[in-house]
Amino acid sequence: MAMTRTQDLAERCAATGTTFILALFVDLRGKPCAKLVPVEAVDELASDGVGFAGYAVGAMGQEPKDPDLVAIPDVESFTPIPFVKEGLAIVHCDPHVQGRPWPFAPRNILKTLIAAAGDAGFEPWVGAEVEYFLLKRDEQGRLVTADDHDDSSQPCYDVRGLTRMYEHLTSISTAMNALGWGNYANDHEDGNGQFEQNFAYADALTTADRVTTLRYLLSVFAAERGMIATFMPKPFADRTGSGLHLHMSLTSAGAAVFPSAEDERGLGLSPTAYGFVGGILDHACALQALMAPTVNSYKRTGAVSTRSGASWAPRRPTYGGNDRTHYLRIPDDQRVELRGGDGSANPYLAIAAALGAGLDGIKRSLDPGALGSCPDHVGELPLTLLHAVEALEADPVVYGVLDAALPADWPAEALTVGKYFTGLKRDEFFDWHSQVSPWEIDSYLTAF
Known part of the structure; x- marks a missing residue:
């Protein structure tokens, strides 16, 4: 049985002693943006992503009225960084809007x-x-x-x-x-x-x-x-x-x-x-x-x-x-x-x-x-x-x-x-x- 994204991310956190995750992406100017997610919410992060006000992020092609930019983690990018803070990890994310990859997100452009x-x-x-x-x-x-x-x-x-x-x-x-x-x-x-x-x-x-x-x-x-x-x-x-x-x-x-x-x-x-x-x-x-x-x-x-x-x-x-x-x-x-x-x-x-x-x-x-x-x-x-x-x-x-x-x-x-x-x-x-x-x-x- 294939491992789900939720199981995979949770297991990686457990194996590395991760207690907090920086769910990270960059805007079109290269500004790194993230939310700090506790490991207790890893299932929600993996299954649903984490939401951002896209206009507040910066250069992401959104206006204040637009729906949330949702960062969906790429589990393969999971990177423990305990040398920064004990228990901290980064996971790079692919921004989505209303369930679809957001075309203004640089990582989505490169993947294309x-x-x-x-x-x-x-x-x-x-x-x-x-x-x-x-x-x-x-x-x-x-x-x-x-x-x-x-x-x-x-x-x-x-x-x-x-x-x-x-x-x-x-x-x-x-x-x-x-x-x-x-x-x-x-x-x-x-x-x-x-x-x-x-x-x-x-x-x-x-x-x-x-x-x-x-x-x-x-x-x-x-x-x-x-x-x-x-x-x-x-x-x-x-x-x-x-x-x-x-x-x-x-x-x-x-x-x-x-x-x-x-x-x-x-x-x-x-x-x-x-x-x-x-x-x-x-x-x-x-x-x-x-x-x-x-x-x-x-x-x-x-x-x-x-x-x-x-x-x-x-x-x-x-x-x-x-x-x-x-x-x-x-x-x-x-x-x-x-x-x-x-x-x-x-x-x-x-x-x-x-x-x-x-x-x-x-x-x-x-x-x-x-x-x-x-x-x-x-x-x-x-x-x-x-x-x-x-x-x-x-x-x-x-x-x-x-x-x-x-x-x-x-x-x-x-x-x-x-x-x-x-x-x-x-x-x-x-x-x-x-x-x-x-x-x-x-x-x-x-x-x-």
Whole structure:
């Protein structure tokens, strides 16, 4: 007899000593939202989910008058986190409204794209590099590097910087390994106060869940030590920004489809892999609206250089071998590394969009051209969030990813996810644009 979702979740709680569960999901901006559910209510959580006022959640496509957003737990995502609080666990949820998956929920969108990949005969796999800064506020309230001694011009990989942050880094590493994620490296990145902690790749949905969980853990662990963990793409004008690099591959019936021994370009890739690469390059400008979704994102991609001498952020959608200046780096014949995303990216939307673009390239047998090149019609990546939004609206494939979870009977006059998301982002750009910055005061106050 098959175990029900209620039995499965209850048994997992009992086996791990869980007493409270964070029923968690993210909105379209990537904001993590949850209710804390006691284990005594696990049966109700598993069978009925837990309700939220959707408009209060944030960017979820609802108005105050709309019915409850109900978070239905995905039991397979159950993650005990006793290192945060004894007896605490997370379960990632799929938001529903009136018994149906809510199409504005990022996790539901990604699941739809994974299903589309399955229909095409593929299983998507993703690894993610989560970069972040550790900061604090000084006596004047200014944001500064948490480690007072982390001030060298080239701090990347500095063993002393790692050692000074030993307690933080090892606590996160220990947590990831306790969860079975396979943490294999922890390093000081290129900016003062910037770090990255790597974990093994997994199926696309699991990796998106893990990015969300890791951001939460990093924030909590940093706060316990009086620090601020930020995934803001570019918190300092003169330092390297924080990326969310995605390593992507496909299998078919469990067999890798990217490698090939007959690749004249010399990267060891198959026509399927080159189609995937071609699709991502073809849709790169629209992709940036989902992979670099904030005003601040374009301070990172627009940077020419930083204190260390390089920005590490691509400005043109090119591809090549083991070369970190490209939008798509091909480190080996097993995967492609998409380097356009940053720390503000919603992992569910970023992976879904990249997957949709790559699948379109495979479907159309797109050729990415010579190594180091980019499609003639693409050129530079968007200069601002507004440019990226306009590119998204002009790209039916990536724009269509946002609407992928809309049911067939969605009313024609009803708001779509694409219209809602682009409206949010356009408003965000003009909210920023309407502010008077210190730069404007310095440049114009007495200039005329």
